[in-house]
Amino acid sequence: MSKKWPFLPETIDAVFENRFKKTMYFFSGKFYWECPEKDKETDGTKCWEVNVETGSVEKNFPRDINEIFRGAPSTVDNFFNFQGRLYLSREGTFSRIDTRNGYKVDKTGNLKKDLLNVSTKDK
Numbered sequence: 001m002s003k004k005w006p007f008l009p010e011t012i013d014a015v016f017e018n019r020f021k022k023t024m025y026f027f028s029g030k031f032y033w034e035c036p037e038k039d040k041e042t043d044g045t046k047c048w049e050v051n052v053e054t055g056s057v058e059k060n061f062p063r064d065i066n067e068i069f070r071g072a073p074s075t076v077d078n079f080f081n082f083q084g085r086l087y088l089s090r091e092g093t094f095s096r097i098d099t100r101n102g103y104k105v106d107k108t109g110n111l112k113k114d115l116l117n118v119s120t121k122d123k
Contacts, residue, residue, distance in 0.1 A: 011028055013028055015079075016086075027065065030074040031064060032064075032068065034068070068103050069103050070103065070105065071104055072105050076088045086099050092112070093111060094108065094110075
């Protein structure tokens with residue numbers, strides 16, 4: 001990955017692929033990088049505003065996660081699809097992303113109790 005995208009930090013917390021936009025998002029801490037999917041297979045010279053040839057991050061990158069996923073936590077543990085919806089999780093909580101309406105968080109809650117319906121009561 002460091003050869004393909006040398007501008008990415010050493011530690012990547014999560015990766016999300018948006019097949020509709022043909023875009024990949026890399027997350028590290030509270031920042032994200034947005035890259036066209038075509039760069040996965042070709043030696044593109046640009047990853048949005050990131051110069052792959054020089055490995056330098058152009059102005060305005062990286063961006064804060066909340067710039068694209070409005071209402072999301074500032075850091076993310078992972079992204080996943082569940083029952084056809086996009087979710088992100090952070091420390092036992094989830095945020096559901098409305099992918100049809102500007103990538104806003106439209107629901108939040110406890111990952112086990114509210115999303116997976118797992119009882120957390122001691123038996």
